Amino acid sequence: AQSVTQLDSHVSVSEGTPVLLRCNYSSSYSPSLFWYVQHPNKGLQLLLKYTSAATLVKGINGFEAEFKKSETSFHLTKPSAHMSDAAEYFCVVLGGGTSYGKLTFGQGTILTVHP
């Protein structure tokens, strides 16, 4: 079975400062990992994906994430936060084998950006 754990339920940053949203995964095989974002009153949107190619993946809106097998982590970062980044972010793992196609979501991290 695979799972993800988001280490912070809330993160608060000032506009223009770096963003770090932490995610650890557990998987019995090489996982496919993703970050989804949910803005208030909007649907979930894929932010970026890791599918065993490059370990540093870039997504939309300047976000990127690095897959670190030794640390079983897939943290999301952005060098400079913007007010429009305020949203809830979900770390997600894709199921394999009998769980193929199923996404397992972390509990979510709410990002607040202060002016």
Added chain:
Amino acid sequence: GAGVSQSPSNKVTEKGKDVELRCDPISGHTALYWYRQSLGQGLEFLIYFQGNSAPDKSGLPSDRFSAERTGGSVSTLTIQRTQQEDSAVYLCASSTRDRTYEQYFGPGTRLTVT
């Protein structure tokens, strides 16, 4: 192009009543998923349809929940004898067969059971 649509956007029902929630996936997407998002439980997988294959129902929380997908397109999630703990946002998503990780989500149906 059109995204995933869901109806109704909001539904208030009395405990014990049955409800039907509808999902229209993106045209050409063979895979369709239902999730539930509720406080304290996060986002839970409910059911997954892939083409004409038998659906993966492993996430349905009880036999009061069922779903069907007609003609490989529109899907209906039915909850019978609703309970207050069924109150949540029900999300539908769709994807192509070979990119199941890239799921496109609808806006959801907010269900409130009184």
